Amino acid sequence: MKAAVYAGKGGAITIEELPDPVPGDGELVIRVQRCGICGTDLSMTKGEMFDFPAGQFGHEFAGEVVALGKGVEGFRLGQKLAVNPSGACGHCIGCAGHNHVMCREAPSFAQGFAEYARLPASLAVPLPDTLSLADGALIEPLAVSLYGVRRSGMKPGARVVVLGGGTVALYAIYWALALGAGKVVALSRSERRRDLCLAMGADAFVPFGANEVGETIEALGGPADLVFECVGAEGMMMKAIQHASVYGKVVSLGFCTKPDPLIPALAAYKCATIQFLVGYGMDEFLTIARDIDKGHVDPKAIITDTVPLAALPQTMDMLRGPNNETKVHVLC
Incomplete structure (x- = not known):
């Protein structure tokens, strides 16, 4: 699969060919359809005090199920999902506050700038038929x-x-x-x-x-x-x-x-x-997936452009300077 990879410490963002992911027990694989570019993606790929580790990134994403691991129930192939990208161990001081981003133990599953993503089924948020994958890729920022x-x-x-x-x-x-x-x-x-x-x-x-x-x-x-x-x-x-x-x-x-x-x-x-404050819990994701289509306005109004995965590095460079964009979605 093709995926965006950050070199770390302010290095380059490149589109690379990586092995297709295979689900383990309790996991599923989705075909990523959309991933939003966040201000955090811009600020934490500059090699400053707060910096992403080297590797894949992208945390505002949604897609369709293409593979189910052993023991996964309640999901089906082709199902539309949004993803909570922050794992939660369930027993640390951060998890005690019902905030996945504050978990001190579980890994991140921020890997949305890629054709496929593997994640625990516990982090998958089913989308009702009334929601599009564009809606799904907005659930993470809505949750913040x-x-x-x-x-x-x-x-x-x-x-x-x-x-x-x-x-x-x-x-x-x-x-x-x-x-x-x-x-x-x-x-x-x-x-x-x-x-x-x-x-x-x-x-x-x-x-x-x-x-x-x-x-x-x-x-x-x-x-x-x-x-x-x-x-x-x-x-x-x-x-x-x-x-x-x-x-x-x-x-x-x-x-x-x-x-x-x-x-x-x-x-x-x-x-x-x-x-x-920073972060969110799973309850925010589930609430939004359930109620987003009942709001007073359409949250998709903030999407100002879509670009292909291959254009991600250049698009991020553009967004770091003066621009007229609000939310850009990458079509993976």
Whole structure:
């Protein structure tokens, strides 16, 4: 099979010929159809502090079952699946919090940039007939934002600010509204994100600027009870604190991999709470697969392009620079 392989330590990403996978006991093999390119794929293949190990990667993927290992029940050949790419041992401190990404023992099964993928049946998420494989490849990023909104403790009717206009931000808007937010205002440095933020249901869009706090308060009808930081760049945590109300809360979903200074006294003077989150559990995947087609908007609206597997290295280079893409799917 053809698969994308990262050399590690900031080295090249190449498309290589690898042996076709064979399922072991309790495993299945899928023919990968789609895999989304994530901001994490871009940031963790640069050889910096947070870096993928050498080997296969790609964690937003879906496909069809082509082989079943011994003991696998409840699945059939040709069945459409999404994949939770993070294994879970079930007994470590990370798993105790029902968060697969926090597992300290089980291996990752992020291998979606390939023609085929082998995985434990326990990580396979069946897709109902109403969902496409494009929907399936969006379940992982939807799960990131669903987990963040669920864990934020958001109260019904809350005034919510979402910083950013990328995938995690767009889906934070989606889930905040789905789970009972009163009003949601999106902020981004890029005006081109306006239409997508509004399409996800934001009540207003405010560009970053000197008057953004006042404009946001006016749009919300008051200061934000809850701020989701979904940019992951230096300066965003301080910006989030500026938007939070007295006794408000900031939830960091941006996963910034560089130092991001803030002024503790400004946060303290608001008695603000700051929460850092990453990951998801299997419950998020199952919830989304069950309910995604019942939402207030179509999550596929964020897909702006599709490319073949052979074009992945060049596409990732392009996405690291100025571009007009939101979510690019690789057709494997």
